[in-house]
Amino acid sequence: MASIVFTTASGTTxxxxxxxxxxxxxxxxxxxxxxxxxxxxxxxxxxxxxxxxTFDNGIIEExxxxxxxxxxTTCNLNDGNNFSHTLTENTTFTFSNPAASGKVSSFxxxxxxxxxxxxxxxxxxxxxxxxxxxxxxxxxxxxxVDYFVFITHDGGTTWYGFTAGQAMG
Numbered sequence: 001m002a003s004i005v006f007t008t009a010s011g012t013t014x015x016x017x018x019x020x021x022x023x024x025x026x027x028x029x030x031x032x033x034x035x036x037x038x039x040x041x042x043x044x045x046x047x048x049x050x051x052x053x054t055f056d057n058g059i060i061e062e063x064x065x066x067x068x069x070x071x072x073t074t075c076n077l078n079d080g081n082n083f084s085h086t087l088t089e090n091t092t093f094t095f096s097n098p099a100a101s102g103k104v105s106s107f108x109x110x111x112x113x114x115x116x117x118x119x120x121x122x123x124x125x126x127x128x129x130x131x132x133x134x135x136x137x138x139x140x141x142x143x144x145v146d147y148f149v150f151i152t153h154d155g156g157t158t159w160y161g162f163t164a165g166q167a168m169g
C-alpha cells in the first residue's frame with residue numbers, strides 16, 4: 001500500500017513517499033516555502049496594476065534598434081518604448097501595438113543619418129499630429145542625430161509628435 005507522510009521538526013517539513021519497495025524523502029525548510037500571495041506579480045507575463053506604482057530607484061527599459069526593409073520601418077511597442085534607426089534608405093514609419101484607447105502609449109525614436117550624408121528622408125504615419133501641422137525636416141549631415149517623442153491616448157488614432165532635439169550627432 002502506498003502512503004505519503006508529512007513530518008515537521010526543527011523548522012523543516014519532510015515529505016516521505018512509500019510504495020512498498022522503499023521510501024523516498026524530500027526535506028523542505030519552512031523558510032524555503034512561499035505561500036500564495038495574490039498581490040505578487042509574475043515576471044514572465046504581462047501584468048495590470050490597478051493602483052499607483054512607486055519606483056524608488058528608477059526604471060530601466062529596453063532600447064531597440066529597428067531596421068528598414070523595402071523602404072518600411074516599424075516601431076512595435078510590444079518590443080519596447082525606446083527605439084533607434086540608422087537610415088540606409090528613405091523610409092516610411094509604422095507605429096504598431098499601442099495601448100487600447102483610454103490608456104497611454106509613448107515612445108522615443110532616435111534617427112541617425114548614414115555616414116555618407118545621403119540625406120535620407122522619413123515619411124511619418126498620417127496619424128502623427130505635429131506642431132503647426134508640419135513634420136520636422138531631418139538633419140541631413142553625416143551621422144546626424146535627431147530625437148523624437150510620440151504619445152497617443154486613443155489607441156494610435158492620433159499620435160502627438162514632438163521634436164526632442166535635432167542635429168545632435
